[in-house]
Amino acid sequence: MNRRRPVGLVVVPLLGALALAAGAAIWITTPVSFGWFAYAPLTDVQFQPGLLTRLQVGPILLAVGIALLAGWAGFLLGRRRRG
Numbered sequence: 001m002n003r004r005r006p007v008g009l010v011v012v013p014l015l016g017a018l019a020l021a022a023g024a025a026i027w028i029t030t031p032v033s034f035g036w037f038a039y040a041p042l043t044d045v046q047f048q049p050g051l052l053t054r055l056q057v058g059p060i061l062l063a064v065g066i067a068l069l070a071g072w073a074g075f076l077l078g079r080r081r082r083g
Contacts, residue, residue, distance in 0.1 A: 012072045020065030027058025 032055075052060075 009072075009076075012068055016065045016068030016072060018065070019061050019068060023058050023061025023063075023065055025058075026054055026061065030054040030058060
């Protein structure tokens with residue numbers, strides 16, 4: 001019997017790993033413009049709120065990657081044959 005694997009068993013972990021790596025890279029390489037020494041008298045940049053900043057995209061991609069990998073692992077564990 002030659003059974004083909006569903007495409008999702010290969011694509012989902014690849015997408016999860018890609019999202020995880022991209023999220024980590026974005027989050028780690030984003031320069032931080034606030035902190036201990038960014039109090040009002042010394043700052044020269046005004047805060048301009050936007051829809052999503054790079055500081056928010058990184059953790060979101062990390063969460064998506066973790067969710068995809070966890071769902072894939074749960075699917076594989078649920079498919080196991082019980083002996």
